[in-house]
Amino acid sequence: MANAAIDANAATHDHAHDHHDHKGPWTRIFTTTNHKDIGSMYLWFAFLMFFVGGAMALALRAELFRPGLQWMQPELFNSLTTVHALVMIFGAVMPAFVGFANWLVPMQIGAADMAFPRLNNWSFWIMIPAAILLMASFFVPGGAAASGWTLYPPLVTQGGIGTDMTILAIHLLGASSIMGSINIITTILNLRAPGMTLMKMPLFCWTWLITAYLLIATMPVLAGAVTMLLTDRHFGTSFFNAAGGGDPTMFMHIFWFFGHPEVYILILPAFGIVSQIIPAFARKPLFGYASMVYATASIAILSFIVWGHHMFTVGMPAAGQLFFMFATMLIAVPTGVKIFNWISTMWRGSLTFETPMLFCIGFLCMFTLGGFSGLVLSIVAIDITLHNTYYVVAHFHYVLFPGAIWGLTAGVYFWLPKFTGKMYNETLGKWHFWISAIAFNITFFPQHFLGLAGMPRRIPDYAMQYAEWNQISTVGAFLLGFSQLIFLYNVVTTIRSGEKAKEKQWEGADSLEWTHLPSPVPYHTFETAPVLK
Amino acid sequence: MQKMRNSPLRTILSTGGALLFAILTLPALASYDVNIPAPATPVASQIYGLHMYILWICAVIFVIVFGAMFYSIFKFRKSKGATPDVNFHESTLIEIIWTIIPFVILIAIAVPATRTVLDMKDTSNPDMTIKVTGYQWGWRYDYSADDVGFYSSLSTPWSQIGQPGIEASEKQGNDYLLEVDNPLVVPVGKRIRLLVTSSDVIHGWYVPQLGINQYGIPGFIKDVWFKAEKVGTFRGQCSQICGKLHGYMPIVVIVKSEADYAKWIAEAKAKWSSKPVIAMPAAAPAEDLSKKFTMAELKAQGEKVYAANCVACHQATGKGMPPAFPSLAGSKVVLAAAEQQLNVLLSGRPNTAMQSFAQLSNTDLAAVTTYTKNSFGNSTGTLVQPADIKAARK
Numbered sequence: 002m003a004n005a006a007i008d009a010n011a012a013t014h015d016h017a018h019d020h021h022d023h024k025g026p027w028t029r030i031f032t033t034t035n036h037k038d039i040g041s042m043y044l045w046f047a048f049l050m051f052f053v054g055g056a057m058a059l060a061l062r063a064e065l066f067r068p069g070l071q072w073m074q075p076e077l078f079n080s081l082t083t084v085h086a087l088v089m090i091f092g093a094v095m096p097a098f099v100g101f102a103n104w105l106v107p108m109q110i111g112a113a114d115m116a117f118p119r120l121n122n123w124s125f126w127i128m129i130p131a132a133i134l135l136m137a138s139f140f141v142p143g144g145a146a147a148s149g150w151t152l153y154p155p156l157v158t159q160g161g162i163g164t165d166m167t168i169l170a171i172h173l174l175g176a177s178s179i180m181g182s183i184n185i186i187t188t189i190l191n192l193r194a195p196g197m198t199l200m201k202m203p204l205f206c207w208t209w210l211i212t213a214y215l216l217i218a219t220m221p222v223l224a225g226a227v228t229m230l231l232t233d234r235h236f237g238t239s240f241f242n243a244a245g246g247g248d249p250t251m252f253m254h255i256f257w258f259f260g261h262p263e264v265y266i267l268i269l270p271a272f273g274i275v276s277q278i279i280p281a282f283a284r285k286p287l288f289g290y291a292s293m294v295y296a297t298a299s300i301a302i303l304s305f306i307v308w309g310h311h312m313f314t315v316g317m318p319a320a321g322q323l324f325f326m327f328a329t330m331l332i333a334v335p336t337g338v339k340i341f342n343w344i345s346t347m348w349r350g351s352l353t354f355e356t357p358m359l360f361c362i363g364f365l366c367m368f369t370l371g372g373f374s375g376l377v378l379s380i381v382a383i384d385i386t387l388h389n390t391y392y393v394v395a396h397f398h399y400v401l402f403p404g405a406i407w408g409l410t411a412g413v414y415f416w417l418p419k420f421t422g423k424m425y426n427e428t429l430g431k432w433h434f435w436i437s438a439i440a441f442n443i444t445f446f447p448q449h450f451l452g453l454a455g456m457p458r459r460i461p462d463y464a465m466q467y468a469e470w471n472q473i474s475t476v477g478a479f480l481l482g483f484s485q486l487i488f489l490y491n492v493v494t495t496i497r498s499g500e501k502a503k504e505k506q507w508e509g510a511d512s513l514e515w516t517h518l519p520s521p522v523p524y525h526t527f528e529t530a531p532v533l534k
Numbered sequence: 535m536q537k538m539r540n541s542p543l544r545t546i547l548s549t550g551g552a553l554l555f556a557i558l559t560l561p562a563l564a565s566y567d568v569n570i571p572a573p574a575t576p577v578a579s580q581i582y583g584l585h586m587y588i589l590w591i592c593a594v595i596f597v598i599v600f601g602a603m604f605y606s607i608f609k610f611r612k613s614k615g616a617t618p619d620v621n622f623h624e625s626t627l628i629e630i631i632w633t634i635i636p637f638v639i640l641i642a643i644a645v646p647a648t649r650t651v652l653d654m655k656d657t658s659n660p661d662m663t664i665k666v667t668g669y670q671w672g673w674r675y676d677y678s679a680d681d682v683g684f685y686s687s688l689s690t691p692w693s694q695i696g697q698p699g700i701e702a703s704e705k706q707g708n709d710y711l712l713e714v715d716n717p718l719v720v721p722v723g724k725r726i727r728l729l730v731t732s733s734d735v736i737h738g739w740y741v742p743q744l745g746i747n748q749y750g751i752p753g754f755i756k757d758v759w760f761k762a763e764k765v766g767t768f769r770g771q772c773s774q775i776c777g778k779l780h781g782y783m784p785i786v787v788i789v790k791s792e793a794d795y796a797k798w799i800a801e802a803k804a805k806w807s808s809k810p811v812i813a814m815p816a817a818a819p820a821e822d823l824s825k826k827f828t829m830a831e832l833k834a835q836g837e838k839v840y841a842a843n844c845v846a847c848h849q850a851t852g853k854g855m856p857p858a859f860p861s862l863a864g865s866k867v868v869l870a871a872a873e874q875q876l877n878v879l880l881s882g883r884p885n886t887a888m889q890s891f892a893q894l895s896n897t898d899l900a901a902v903t904t905y906t907k908n909s910f911g912n913s914t915g916t917l918v919q920p921a922d923i924k925a926a927r928k
Binding site for chain 2: 068069070071072073074075076079082142143147148149153155156159161242243244248249250283284285286287288289290291292314315316318319322323326327330331333334337338340341342344345346347348349350351352353354362365366369370373376377380381382383385386388389390450453454455457458459460461462463464465466467468469470509
């Protein structure tokens with residue numbers, strides 16, 4: 002699949018002013034160190050994983066269509082919930098963000114390429130064996146890891162070899178993320194064009210700079226946690242086994258010390274994308290640029306002291322619960338600031354509603370709702386009655402699907418004309434948005450009700466009073482899943498036969514890739530740094 | 535362009551309207567609960583109240599935020615000739631205002647929320663204490679003061695659940711998956727303290743109407759409390775994924791009047807006095823260890839014991855689900871001399887889902903051992919008698 006996008010570039014580089022040697026397509030895929038090639042490979046990999054993870058979600062929803070077991074054994078159901086989460090987080094959303102970073106960071110700061118091109122190649126290719134390990138784990142004796150993506154011991158120690166494969170896959174994906182982050186930080190701090198001060202950078206670069214620090218701080222923590230699982234499983238250690246002096250709760254602390262910053266890793270770059278797109282279609286600058294940067298940094302710092310809110314039901318002391326509750330509630334402040342700034346960007350603007358803007362408005366609406374349910378869950382007492390219910394499932398899908406995924410989708414529609422030099426089909430894009438928006442709400446809004454009524458998550462079968470909302474949710478899920486094929490079709494036909502895009506396709510776009518570079522962008526850009534005022 | 539932009543929206547809105555109509559006209563019997571179930575304890579009432587309070591605050595914020603957004607969307611569109619005010623992009627005053635106002639709202643939420651936390655955590659002065667132990671996949675309740683302890687597991691028959699590809703042969707009942715053989719029984723109006731733990735993996739003892747959701751963590755004991763204010767039956771489920779049958783370990787709590795509770799605990803003492811029981815017939819006759827059963831008798835009883843305790847993992851066919859749950863058909867252990875199998879049954883297998891079944895009666899263990907040795911294609915002809923179990927227990 003990577004071929005299509007790269008060919009699109011290959012077609013353009015013929016008349017571009019570059020002199021790189023002409024390799025065969027396969028050699029090029031394996032050996033490329035060009036940030037645009039690698040960016041495309043990341044994006045296609047993420048796209049593929051998005052459909053793989055989506056297919057798993059549809060299998061789960063099919064089983065949940067009505068009470069009773071119809072399609073799968075409970076173990077397979079547990080494995081699918083586990084791997085769906087891992088694939089979507091580590092396989093779809095994170096690589097897609099890195100893909101955008103690869104494409105955009107050098108162009109937006111006026112650099113020729115990433116700081117470490119070979120490391121860049123390696124950080125992409127290391128994901129492939131990880132993905133293979135994760136997928137192959139379904140076919141080994143005992144099946145894939147079935148403990149939920151949080152991998153809580155002691156349950157995870159009961160798993161078979163599939164669990165070990167998952168642990169190794171996490172190690173590889175974590176290493177890939179760390180390498181990608183080092184690359185992004187070094188690029189942003191060292192390769193900015195003269196005059197491009199930090200506080201002049203497009204917000205996408207800012208959010209990625211902060212995200213990269215989060216990744217470097219937390220990925221080693223996750224690697225440590227899963228390594229301890231591995232030695233508990235095979236080498237007789239007892240880090241998390243009370244019988245040997247360990248403590249299962251310690252795993253939760255370590256895991257969520259990674260896990261909570263991780264949810265901001267999954268959303269901050271989307272904040273960056275949205276902060277680029279809304280001003281472009283409002284035709285006025287982002288409102289409160291500086292406060293947006295500070296808000297992003299505040300969210301990142303706060304994200305390190307709220308992990309305990311995932312653990313209100315382990316029975317921590319009242320002081321601990323209160324600390325984590327207050328810290329969690331505080332996050333609402335910088336997040337609110339961001340929402341208000343985006344709305345103020347639209348205020349007194351001159352708005353048009355092309356597909357990227359539609360997805361950004363969808364993002365604003367749905368992310369605000371997800372923020373409300375987040376506020377509800379931050380309250381210890383309410384969290385205790387909603388912990389591990391479908392309310393939580395609804396909450397994090399409200400912030401992740403319209404948050405991370407729509408942010409990415411908006412980004413694809415926004416920059417596709419720049420990347421490929423061709424314009425996507427606007428009508429199809431609008432269909433994609435409206436069906437997704439409606440289907441998303443049909444799927445996930447009823448899950449709030451299920452959770453409030455007490456339906457636990459990660460169960461293949463449920464009591465009769467949950468049947469109706471589950472049925473509706475499943476119908477919505479299939480609509481949502483299949484509507485993403487419109488997206489795939491639109492992207493592929495754009496690359497193959499889209500109409501020619503303008504150099505500045507969007508009137509209000511003002512970052513360097515729009516103002517200084519043609520569409521499609523040449524294979525090599527900014528070999529001499531642009532002159533900025 | 536104008537026409538193209540409107541057409542998908544219109545089509546979808548009309549489809550959505552039709553769908554909404556379809557949903558609203560579904561049979562009135564259907565259950566569309568949209569809120570936390572009616573609270574039965576003071577803490578659960580506080581939770582309910584807090585949730586409504588925050589929901590209303592969110593509703594007000596929703597109206598303001600969405601109002602401003604949609605006002606912009608309709609007022610400031612280019613197609614209506616709006617021109618951008620490019621100088622309106624910075625205001626320190628506004629930034630400060632909308633940092634402070636949310637902060638004040640949060641304080642208004644935090645005050646009552648803190649009060650509830652302190653209430654929930656105050657487990658002092660209980661009227662009675664019950665130990666709750668989660669295991670794969672059920673619960674055990676120990677009434678420490680009364681020397682009563684028993685297991686509580688799903689009583690919904692597998693014939694209602696079905697199997698992948700095999701339709702459930704029986705209609706699902708009203709309390710499908712929320713019914714157990716031996717519910718937890720407590721008196722009304724008393725402060726009950728629960729000591730929650732687990733014997734294998736992490737479980738979650740979750741009964742929404744009592745306002746309790748507490749992990750049971752192996753090796754650790756955590757305490758929670760509740761005071762039921764009304765007589766009734768309250769249902770919940772394990773909330774933390776705990777393996778294969780996580781969805782099949784419900785919790786039922788029956789709150790009785792003091793007189794009814796006194797009657798129940800007297801019966802319970804007779805039935806379950808310190809001797810744990812899994813799925814034992816209500817009135818188990820005293821065991822006669824000298825009695826020799828016939829093959830038919832043992833197999834008939836063994837089949838029942840197997841269906842209550844073994845079938846979830848080893849399956850009705852005895853073929854299990856290797857490698858997690860080994861097959862008993864043709865198994866070396868089952869075909870070997872009785873001691874080997876009894877050893878596994880009485881001690882369990884460490885680090886697997888195979889727990890010890892030592893709590894079963896000698897007769898039940900003899901029956902189920904004989905049954906497995908002579909079913910699923912196994913035909914050892916071996917008879918295991920209650921006296922053999924008694925001997926193996928030493």
